[in-house]
Amino acid sequence: MSDWVKGQVVGKQQWAEGLYSLQFDAPIHAFKAGQYIKVALDIAGERIGRPYSLVNAPQERPLEIFFNEVNGGSLTAPLSALNIGDPVWLTAAAGGIFTLETVAPAETLWLLATGTGLGVYLSILRSAEPWERFQRVILVHGVRQVADLAYQDLLAEISERHGERFRMIAAVSRETGAHLLNGRITDLLTNGELETIAGATIDPATSHVMLCGNSAMIKDAKIILEARGLVRHRRQAPGHYTTEQYH
Ligand SMILES: Cc1cc2nc3c(=O)[nH]c(=O)nc-3n(C[C@H](O)[C@H](O)[C@H](O)COP(=O)(O)OP(=O)(O)OC[C@H]3O[C@@H](n4cnc5c(N)ncnc54)[C@H](O)[C@@H]3O)c2cc1C
Structure with missing residues (x-):
């Protein structure tokens, strides 16, 4: 799961305080409904990645994740500050057996x-x-x-x-x-x-x-x-x- 591909933010929605969805355009491999990808940002010279379930169905694009900002969390604060057009790293292959x-x-x-x-x-x-x-x-x-x-x-x-x-x-x-x-x-x-x-x-x-x-x-x-x-x-x-x- 560390085969990174570059993606771009193409959509963002804030539902409530600290509660967001982000949409990405990225060339990831086919996946099954219920699987997750890792989403990462390069922060202070380090790639910080965390797993997120894909919200879109396998046949649908853009890719989408739904997440909440965690107090003191390493990734979610910078993730929620992203805007349309910003770059992001995603794992090319989705994983998980919650399908x-x-x-x-x-x-x-x-x-x-x-x-x-x-x-x-x-x-x-x-x-x-x-x-x-x-x-x-x-x-x-x-x-x-x-x-x-x-x-x-x-x-x-x-x-x-x-x-x-x-x-x-x-x-x-x-x-x-x-x-x-x-x-x-x-x-x-x-x-x-x-x-x-x-x-x-x-x-x-x-x-x-x-x-x-x-x-x-x-x-x-x-x-x-x-x-x-x-x-x-x-x-x-x-x-x-x-x-x-x-x-
Ligand atoms: C298979 C898998 C799929 C996941 N899919 C999603 C998803 O679709 N949406 C999503 O929001 N999260 C998802 N997560 C959790 C996500 O990967 C991160 O752990 C979370 O976003 C926090 O990242 P962070 O770097 O900001 O916090 P970190 O710096 O990694 O963690 C800080 C602390 O916060 C705790 N924490 C993590 N998540 C939460 C939370 N939601 N509320 C309160 N405390 C928390 C951690 O246990 C840790 O103690 C998934 C986790 C796994 C294992």
Whole structure:
């Protein structure tokens, strides 16, 4: 993954304070929905690169990443200061196995994300595979504040395209409101609210769950899922959930 190609920023969007998407034009190799590339900048004579999931579907260009500025982080502050036309380094080859290729057959695909973990699912949802392989897809996006609910227009388009087969649920943990599901994803899993709203249950006979985001959510969700009989999916032993931990 250290085969760098030069790219250029061709689009930038700020969704909320410290929350951005950047679009790049760069000659990277073909990739699968769910994979990541490394994005790097040369800072004080050193190339600083970090992995970011691709948000665009494999057949779409420009390339796109969705990220938040991390306090004291080495790359995200300079990354969020980039503007259209600025140069950037990307790895030519994408990597990672958080793809539908590694997901066992199921009726319902649950996609659980915290924060920028949403991005990886936007690539998957814009590819044909989930709609060929699953009867229903339920996306749950956990954020702290309503302002962090990015990509609402795109999600509305996906909803319109797939009707009842797609359900989008936003869970907001630090603001309350009449039309919001309030709380952390893991608490809403424990108290059953998430499944009530989704009109579906998470069980090993019918479900595969993908988890993407921060380590606390993934650690707690694994405990909850395993208590219900779901086991981690492994290449040699098909299971019911897969994870991608960002930090
Ligand atoms: C496979 C993979 C895919 C990833 N994809 C994405 C993505 O699509 N979008 C995205 O925003 N991030 C993603 N990340 C995280 C990303 O690679 C960086 O770690 C993050 O952007 C911080 O980089 P930095 O150089 O600014 O901070 P660093 O200097 O590397 O880290 C500073 C500290 O902040 C912590 N940290 C890292 N990320 C966060 C965060 N989001 N919130 C709070 N603390 C954090 C680190 O653990 C570290 O302790 C991914 C990570 C992995 C492993």
